[in-house]
Amino acid sequence: MNQIDGRLQEIAREVFRNDSLVLTDSARPGEVPGWDSLAHMNFMLGVEEEFGVEFSEDEFAHFVDIGELKRTLAEKVVAA
Numbered sequence: 001m002n003q004i005d006g007r008l009q010e011i012a013r014e015v016f017r018n019d020s021l022v023l024t025d026s027a028r029p030g031e032v033p034g035w036d037s038l039a040h041m042n043f044m045l046g047v048e049e050e051f052g053v054e055f056s057e058d059e060f061a062h063f064v065d066i067g068e069l070k071r072t073l074a075e076k077v078v079a080a
Helices: 003-015 037-051 057-061 068-077
Strands: none
Touching: 003 037, 003 068, 037 068
16 A cells, blocks of 8 residues: 555545544445545545645546546645
8 A cells, every 4th residue: 555545545534533443445336335425525525624625626536536536636646
């Protein structure tokens, strides 16, 4: 597990209140128990804060799966 994976896991476990949650690259928001619109907002805001990045409105609302989120995040972290 790389640093981005570990930090995303921590954010997700906190937001979704599930200490055993494991986000795989293929996990989609609708497949994660408790991932509703409010949890999505809290998760994404937590990711922005943790990594010091900002997502566009489209990136914030419409990523397909965790793998896509991680790729977008990695690009932003490198560019920062």
